[in-house]
Amino acid sequence: MNSALISMVEKAKRYANEPERITIHDVEVEFRGNNATHRVGLRGDEWHCECDHFKAHALCAHVMTLQRVFGTHLRDEVRYTQERATA
Numbered sequence: 023m024n025s026a027l028i029s030m031v032e033k034a035k036r037y038a039n040e041p042e043r044i045t046i047h048d049v050e051v052e053f054r055g056n057n058a059t060h061r062v063g064l065r066g067d068e069w070h071c072e073c074d075h076f077k078a079h080a081l082c083a084h085v086m087t088l089q090r091v092f093g094t095h096l097r098d099e100v101r102y103t104q105e106r107a108t109a
């Protein structure tokens with residue numbers, strides 16, 4: 023390896039131990055639930071999930087899971103969201 027590449031690898035190792043450097047704005051994942059697989063993710067300030075519970079309440083266990091998994095990398099506005107009251 024040349025010295026520039028070695029230097030980049032070393033920097034990446036340091037950065038990887040400083041997760042607060044990274045903020046996620048958009049993410050799209052395939053989530054394998056117990057009963058079905060859902061597309062779920064974040065676009066800007068809006069979470070989305072194709073499951074029925076999310077369609078009714080704007081929140082679901084899948085979104086809540088991603089908020090936990092990626093919590094360190096999320097802005098407060100999208101890290102904690104409220105369930106929409108049923109009409």
Ligand SMILES: [Zn+2]
Nearest residue numbers: 071073082084
């Ligand atoms: Zn869901």
